[in-house]
Amino acid sequence: MPTSTRRQHILSVLVEDKPGVLARVSSLFARRGYNIHSLAVAPTDDERFSRITAVVDVEKAPLEQIVKQLDKLVNVVQIDELAPGDAVERELLLVTVEAPPETRGQVIELIGVFEGRVVGVGFDEITLVLEGHPQKLDDFAELIANYGVVALQRTGRVALPRIERRSPELSAVADAS
Amino acid sequence: MKTNGGSALIKSLELEGVDVIFGLPGGAILPVYDPIIDSPIRHILVRHEQGAGHMAEGYAHVTGRPGVAMVTSGPAATNIVTPLADAYMDSVPLVVITGQVASKAIGTDAFQEVDTVGITRSVTKHNELVTRAEDIPRAIREAFHIATTGRPGPVLVDIPKDIVDPTNPASALDWYWPETVDMPGYNPRMEGDPDLVRAAAELIGTARRPVIYAGGGILKARGAEALTALAELLDLPVVTTLMARGAIPDDHPLCLGMPGMHGNYTAVTAMQESDLLIALGSRFDDRVTGKLDGFAPDAKIIHVDIDPAELGKVRRPDVAITGDARLVIEELIVALKELGAPGNQPDRSEWRSTVSGWQEKHPISYEQSEPGELLKPQYVLEQLRDNTPDDTIVASGVGQHQMWTSQYWKFNHPYTWVNSGGLGTMGFAVPAAIGAKVGRPDKMVWAVDGDGCFQMTAQELVTAAAERIPVKIAILNNAYLGMVRQWQEMFYEERYSEVYLSPDLPDYKMWAEAMGCVGMRVESPEEVLPAIEKANSIDDRPVVIDFRTDAREKVFPMVPSGRTNSEIVIGPGES
Ligand SMILES: Cc1ncc(C[n+]2csc(CCOP(=O)(O)OP(=O)(O)O)c2C)c(N)n1
Numbered sequence: 038m039p040t041s042t043r044r045q046h047i048l049s050v051l052v053e054d055k056p057g058v059l060a061r062v063s064s065l066f067a068r069r070g071y072n073i074h075s076l077a078v079a080p081t082d083d084e085r086f087s088r089i090t091a092v093v094d095v096e097k098a099p100l101e102q103i104v105k106q107l108d109k110l111v112n113v114v115q116i117d118e119l120a121p122g123d124a125v126e127r128e129l130l131l132v133t134v135e136a137p138p139e140t141r142g143q144v145i146e147l148i149g150v151f152e153g154r155v156v157g158v159g160f161d162e163i164t165l166v167l168e169g170h171p172q173k174l175d176d177f178a179e180l181i182a183n184y185g186v187v188a189l190q191r192t193g194r195v196a197l198p199r200i201e202r203r204s205p206e207l208s209a210v211a212d213a214s
Numbered sequence: 215m216k217t218n219g220g221s222a223l224i225k226s227l228e229l230e231g232v233d234v235i236f237g238l239p240g241g242a243i244l245p246v247y248d249p250i251i252d253s254p255i256r257h258i259l260v261r262h263e264q265g266a267g268h269m270a271e272g273y274a275h276v277t278g279r280p281g282v283a284m285v286t287s288g289p290a291a292t293n294i295v296t297p298l299a300d301a302y303m304d305s306v307p308l309v310v311i312t313g314q315v316a317s318k319a320i321g322t323d324a325f326q327e328v329d330t331v332g333i334t335r336s337v338t339k340h341n342e343l344v345t346r347a348e349d350i351p352r353a354i355r356e357a358f359h360i361a362t363t364g365r366p367g368p369v370l371v372d373i374p375k376d377i378v379d380p381t382n383p384a385s386a387l388d389w390y391w392p393e394t395v396d397m398p399g400y401n402p403r404m405e406g407d408p409d410l411v412r413a414a415a416e417l418i419g420t421a422r423r424p425v426i427y428a429g430g431g432i433l434k435a436r437g438a439e440a441l442t443a444l445a446e447l448l449d450l451p452v453v454t455t456l457m458a459r460g461a462i463p464d465d466h467p468l469c470l471g472m473p474g475m476h477g478n479y480t481a482v483t484a485m486q487e488s489d490l491l492i493a494l495g496s497r498f499d500d501r502v503t504g505k506l507d508g509f510a511p512d513a514k515i516i517h518v519d520i521d522p523a524e525l526g527k528v529r530r531p532d533v534a535i536t537g538d539a540r541l542v543i544e545e546l547i548v549a550l551k552e553l554g555a556p557g558n559q560p561d562r563s564e565w566r567s568t569v570s571g572w573q574e575k576h577p578i579s580y581e582q583s584e585p586g587e588l589l590k591p592q593y594v595l596e597q598l599r600d601n602t603p604d605d606t607i608v609a610s611g612v613g614q615h616q617m618w619t620s621q622y623w624k625f626n627h628p629y630t631w632v633n634s635g636g637l638g639t640m641g642f643a644v645p646a647a648i649g650a651k652v653g654r655p656d657k658m659v660w661a662v663d664g665d666g667c668f669q670m671t672a673q674e675l676v677t678a679a680a681e682r683i684p685v686k687i688a689i690l691n692n693a694y695l696g697m698v699r700q701w702q703e704m705f706y707e708e709r710y711s712e713v714y715l716s717p718d719l720p721d722y723k724m725w726a727e728a729m730g731c732v733g734m735r736v737e738s739p740e741e742v743l744p745a746i747e748k749a750n751s752i753d754d755r756p757v758v759i760d761f762r763t764d765a766r767e768k769v770f771p772m773v774p775s776g777r778t779n780s781e782i783v784i785g786p787g788e789s
Contacts, residue, residue, distance in 0.1 A: 052399070053398065053399060056343070056345075057331060057335075057342075057343070060332070060335065061335060064335060064336060068336055085398070101526070102523065102526075102527055105522055105523035105527075106523050108522070108523070109521070109523055110340075110399070111339075111340045111360060111397060111399055111400045112399050113399045114398050114399040115399075
């Protein structure tokens, strides 16, 4: 199943690192019947805060209401809605696949093509890790499924706003031309 | 100074200026009840925790200060969920303290353990399970700050027994009082954006048929005077929602009264026909808008609310201003004057005469009872209204009696109407009236209740009798769950399923007397006034009057559910 469809929005939510915060945030979606497509939560460089990256399947109008309701939560410090084009997105995928001697070479070749790595090898199975844009992970997951997946786990997306590529001087030059 | 969690908790409440706590003790909260004996704070021992919550709400409604309730863990915490939800819906500032089983027992299904913060998460503005004694003063300070600032609401603090129990080392702390609160995610915005305020003022200057749509937020912001000043500056008609009754005096010529499902014809139709709705602290509740598609189709919207999430939640505003209703109204008045108001306003004489035409043609009315028939509930209300002090505080339950009270009472003073609008909680009136009387002992407090509602929380009259809180209760006893009966009559072909209660079971007079109140029964119109006068004269105990009223009476006007406000049904008494 592709991860990036039109209705998906990425919310990057800075929250106080306190018990119950994740439950508050997720229950806001749950009580309105909306699904959270992927969720990643971890501490930030500031020990007071954690960042939640939530990819949600919601139309624009209810999303605006959800963002405002999220903003009302006392422990929510800041919310950024990232348009996929304006964000750097990454995800990690771990997969254990069947890899008997006949197909092992192909599996290793495939992970090489995707610039992933082998992180575990058994007699008939092999574990791979792949980091990258969620779309790339989707593509890989589709191909690797042909070999017989034993277990697959993705972390959910993390995202940050993309940095403005041009320096101020450069953009002034560009505007003048 | 070395102290323990229980004493620190009570001391924190004292420092927050709490003068009364409504509550009921139990195992998990026992260590906190012990220091109450030595505290100047008055504690009122309720008979059911739901009562404690509604009393705290009634207190908050009339004083503007946060109400405080304290109960134990488990079933006590679940009993207070309804008042929390009620306060959440109506933005009532409340601080509720619940006991919790000892830290080590949390999560073991210990005796009287429930996940209180989990259960109440979606019906509180905020809640917190405090895990360390040293956090107690901070948690209480934050709870009051959150409950009373921005959009007010209920805050719950859940406290495990071990951290308040002086015999437990975990309860030891060095006393401190945080002078400031540190909540990086919480900064309600009070002042309106000047550009938007000016845009609102300009938009008003173009409107020919404007209406001010005043909601409960006006009262929460203590903005009643500002509202009247704004209306008077421009001669604008004002509708007051159920939650805003009294925000502008009912006898003010600009006051149109209540809109909505059971609003009066003029208030409903003026909104419907307006070209500009100035929504102040109102939330476009479905009971007000009727079917949304057809609501005020020609109206532009100015929406002012302290809660940005309200702006655009239901209807997209043309000018949306986040801010405190009182402050923004004051800013708006300045901006209007700067633009030249009232001189620069368009001619609205036609609109004014249309509105007053509706008022003349469609007053709220009912048909008097024939001799020998049961009392008309509206008649009882008129008599109550006309024979009590002008600033009487009125609480109501939920149902027909609630709508009649809002329709027939004259609210000429703000903060005199105590009501459950958002959740519609049966059983609200009796405890809320008690809390209101505790908050304003100088004022007369009447509750108008239904016989169905009364049976849900009547036992709190025992509390009132024991504490000498002289509230007065008028039961409009129609022997039915009247509002439900009305819907069954109108929309279910008179199939009266499970709505008959009986007028005599229980015997309300005897019940009242058994609870330490004065009990009376009134069956005919001549008895109404003497009973009210007798009740007014009693000041040392609660009074209950069982008014036997006509069950056939319905609340009109009515906008049937799912219809637009243009399809308002007026009563048989109206032309
Ligand atoms: C706790 C609760 N349960 C059920 C309802 C649904 N309900 C709304 S009005 C009503 C009837 C109220 O009857 P009564 O108190 O006798 O007042 P009346 O309508 O007759 O004036 C009911 C059952 C409610 N609002 N609250």
